[in-house]
Amino acid sequence: MKKAIDIGTVGFALFAMFFGAGNLLLPPFIGLQIGGHIWITILAFGLTGILLPFFGILSVAQSGDTFDDLGHRVNKRLATILGTVIMICIGPLIALPRTAATTYEVGILPSFPNSSPVWTSIAFFVITWLFSIVPSKVVDLVGRVLTPLLLVVLILLIAIGIINPVAAPATNSLSAMDAFTVGLTEGYQTLDVLASVIFAGIIITAIKAKGYGSTIEKNKIVIAAGALAAICLLLIYGGLIYLGATSGIEETTIKRSELLIYISHTTLGRYGTFAIAIGIALACLTTAIALTCAVGTFFNNLSNGKISYKLLVTLSCLVSGVLSITGVDNIIQFAYPPLxxxxxxxxxxxxxxxxxxxxxxxxxxxxxxxxxxxxxxxxxxxxxxxxxxxxxxxxxxxxxxxxxxxxxxxxxxxxxxxxxxxxxxxxxx
Known part of the structure; x- marks a missing residue:
């Protein structure tokens, strides 16, 4: 019984860590572009958004306990350089600012049109800082409390959207291979493969703290928890892509946040905006907490403790807060070449x-x-x-x-x- 509870806790924590701003905004927008090629697009997005992140966790577990152990399989210096680049991308440069920007555009702006992204960013990163300052509680907090609430909101949205679709999937000139390419490359924007090799250290540390010390036990829990997270991600991604394809929107230049708001409103009616605001806040907050912890831990270890964890967490929140004001679409457009x-x-x-x-x-x-x-x-x-x-x-x-x-x-x-x-x-x- 204890093992099943531990697998559930770690698996849901993994899901919530991965399921952030991009994971909620990207699938509906992909669905809007691919017309009737829904299943092949779900498969393609699943490869880069689900399967490869799972392999990322597994590669670290097979190599040791952290990304350093994985990098040392190749070269110590390369591991440091690559790890630094990854942390900057999934931290204050791209992923962290995107979580706060998404929270503002989808969760706050529809209900408070005159609100400023500055105050939303400040509040968001103050909460993130408070939870991230004690990293030992992250996995249990995310896995047992925040994720179930997030899943309820998303499953409700998707279930109603599938039962009562707004429109039939649109027809367009994309071939099946083109749709596959769209799903595959858009999966890069989730940043989950990059995050997986870093999150692995947090997850493995939590697993060992629960009493699974041997390599065999550790790997079994990693595989089981990873499989649980992968199933949840597949259901949510597939549902959101379907909602985008059946949204009835013909203008493919619509902003990603506006599309999600439209889908939530047409699916859940007058309560849709409120429901998606809760979903966005939970999805972005859980990912932001995990990313901030990862950034602080990585650079603290890289400096051999010379730069304190608390200072790194604080700097990460400050830089991310400033960049988040530029907006979601600008962050995504800027992110594609480096990714x-x-x-x-x-x-x-x-x-x-x-x-x-x-x-x-x-x-x-x-x-x-x-x-x-x-x-x-x-x-x-x-x-x-x-x-x-x-x-x-x-x-x-x-x-x-x-x-x-x-x-x-x-x-x-x-x-x-x-x-x-x-x-x-x-x-x-």
């Missing part, structure tokens, strides 16, 4: 450690795979920014799946296998 660069690198590390970590112990194959992913990701960012000429773009399109933002897959796999074979030959000699 398109960082994501393939982290995904490569996670996937190869999960699938080959037991058999390939040498660091060189992993380094080769990361170098290949980094090179392709760099050119992909140049494509996104429009800095490539047509002949250059035609050349790069010869890389398998490059036009679908998956050009890193084949080169990284080839580099990994080549160096793994070379290492085996060298060892044999």
């Amino acid at each position: 398109a660069f960082v994501y393939p690198i982290v995904i490569t590390l996670v996937l190869y450690v999960v699938f080959f970590g037991r058999w390939v112990k040498s660091k060189r194959p992993y380094i080769a795979a990361l170098v290949a992913s980094t090179a392709v990701a760099f050119f992909n960012v140049l494509k996104i920014l429009g800095l490539l000429t047509l002949p250059q773009l035609d050349t790069l399109n010869n890389i398998p799946f490059f036009q679908y933002d998956l050009g890193w897959v084949a080169p990284s796999f080839f580099a990994f296998m080549l160096f793994a074979c070379l290492e085996r030959l060298r060892t044999a000699k």
